[in-house]
Amino acid sequence: MKLSDIWDETRFAVEGLATYASETFEPTIRLGVTGLSGAGKTVFITSLIHNLVSGGKLPLFDVVTEGRFKRAYLRPQPDDDVPRFDYERHITDILKRRVWPESTRRISQLRLTIEFEPTGFWDRNVRGGKLNLDIVDYPGEWLLDLPLLNLTYAEWSAQTIEASRKSPRSQVAKSWHRILKKADPAAKADEPLARDHAEQFTAYLQSCRNERLSLSALPPGRFLMPGDLEGSPALTFSPLSLVAGTIYPRESLAGMMERRFESYKSVVVKPFFRDHFARLDRQIILVDALAALNAGTDAVQDLETALADILKCFRTGANNWLSSILAHRVERILIAATKADHLHHDNHDQLEAVAMRLTEQAMERAELAGAHVDAIALSGIRATREASVHQEGMDLGLVTGTPVDGEKIGRSAFDGKKDTAIFPGDLPDDPESLFDAATPKAGQNPVRFVRFRPPKPNKGPGGRAILPHIRLDRAINFLIGDRLQ
């Protein structure tokens, strides 16, 4: 062994010890923020950081109300191989340009340090009241890949093709079905052909995703959220209609697709779960229930399926590849229905009930024993104010704000400049009716939610901009409040 090797080993060992020591005195908590595309992850994280760092109003965050909160600031993150969450750009977008930040396309991370006055004697004198909060932002689509680990290529193909033949998916699957019909799985493998298949399949998944259908359960997750793997062979495969029981040779199209499917599982899916997911302590799952409600019952049911698949990842039962690599279990899971500011607060309870209903069966099945689970309706940034109008003998609870350019409601269209008051409709008291295809008549949605631009920033004490929010403080308190005692 060379001297330099011994030196390296020693250095690593010392560094390890140093990390251990600093962990004792500066505890770290990893908070996973996830949700399907468009759920509001980036906005949630940006608002959370802004409100903590620049002294926003967080009355339900106990450490603030008890007067024990000192300050919070950003620190260099510990993992050099993960991109940093671009907080500065997102906050400029929101405050200066009044546009919503770009959405999450890959995993990113940020470390926030909170200094506070601990309550206990030991903590006050020895540990000194510091908590590092590592916020890990990753697309919820990636969690949908976990069920793939238990499927063979043939099983997965059969399932995916069958799902695409059902309405409403069949409407957008036509062009992919055409190429699928022509293909011969036993033919010799051909790279351009494989790419054609993958492109058509991806296009099909993307049109399921768009606003009109708003479907959610669309694995494999990297086809919609490729991260930095775009165009790599591990993403160049698609389902084929295979004949059951036939064994396809290695160099056939089916053989190549199968190989790529397997490597997708081993080089893409497993490392993510092992390196990032397994290290989380707390998790918030953001759900955009309103977009699904806009699109109708099919989208709501599909969202439920997707959330059930996501929640399965948090199950720590036996017979699960995941449970073998999990360092510890996630202690707290918060399911948050976002964009609560699109509704008058009279309807927030109903929105919360929808979030509960979306996840309750999944939660029961997932046996989330030991973890605290809660559901709330929140809004990372509150883009609207409330108002009311008296009309036809009733008072309507309205929200006012600047609707995004191109949004429509009834016959009125918005230009993104003028403030308008919106009555989005009432959510039913019984969330069940939203899941039942029989209740809403086609094309006559009881609710219509309009997207708003970020609010005009308010100046708080000290001239710093304040980002209003709804129940962000309650979410933070649930997720990390117990570690700030």
Added chain:
Amino acid sequence: MTCSTSRKPASFDLDDPALRVAEATPLDLDLEIAVEPEPANKTRRKKTKGNEETTDGTNAVAPSTSTPGATARFTSGFSRWGGILLSSIGALVTMAAGLAAASLVENLFSRADWLGWLALGLASLAALALIAIVTREITSLARLRKLGRIRDEVARAERSKNERAARDVLVKLKALYRGRDDCKWQLARLADAEPDIFDADDLMKVAEQILMKDLDLQARAEIARAAKRVSIVTAVSPAALIDIGFVLVANLSLMRKLAVLYGGRPGTLGMLKLARMVLTHLTLTGGIALGDNLLQQVFGHSVAAKLSARLGEGVLNGLFTSRIGMAALEVCRPMPFRHLPAPAIKDLMSEVVKSG
């Protein structure tokens, strides 16, 4: 909502005269802005009419669990016999204390007449002063506003998750402390936080954390101070009568201070409970002080033994006083202990010992 089918999504122009925009969040800590936006409240009331049945339904269930009368009472044989025991001991103690005073005066008379007269005069003066002080404390306590059912309303609003009820009870709570200099800052903070909170239980939580925290601390200090005084006086006082008189005055003034601190006196039930506790305390104090001679017989006459017996007596009396203080705190506090820890005897006693 029953009318949901007829309520279609719609948009309104902001210039529409029928439109009422909710107050913008007040950013400067000015009390005046904090006044409830009344029109917004009224509309909310009307609008939720469809909901009324459901919320009322929960309300109808709630009081049965919250009113003190409905809570299960353990009427075992003990309480009746215990009552007889306590009241007979009380009577005995009063008689013994009277006897002690009478025999002191008699003793002095037998030595010299003028000593006897002086003692008699002093004793009557002391009795008169005691009666005057007690009357004053009781009348000033009675003059305070009754807290009424505000505690029940807080608990009910929190349990039923009825946001409107929570805002209503919050107005009453704030009225208790309006105009008080020591609460100004807390009221401003509460007014600042209030518009950003949307749920009944969260409103109550923040109100308790902001309004009650300092009051709780002051109340605790007040109780500890009274307990300490009672401890010291009963440890050094020469006669049982002085013990009893001092304990009575100290406890009454503690109750009055707590009631003033929290903004009102407890209701009739709470007062009865407190009165019973004070009577028990007096009985035991008197009993111990009179039993002191007996203890001396048992432990011998050495100074150390006498001193430790005295100290023990003082500590015990302090303990009783702090127990009464805590009971008084509980009935005077307009909110139940939910999000802040209720003070425990343990903390109080350590405070007493520390400062004593």
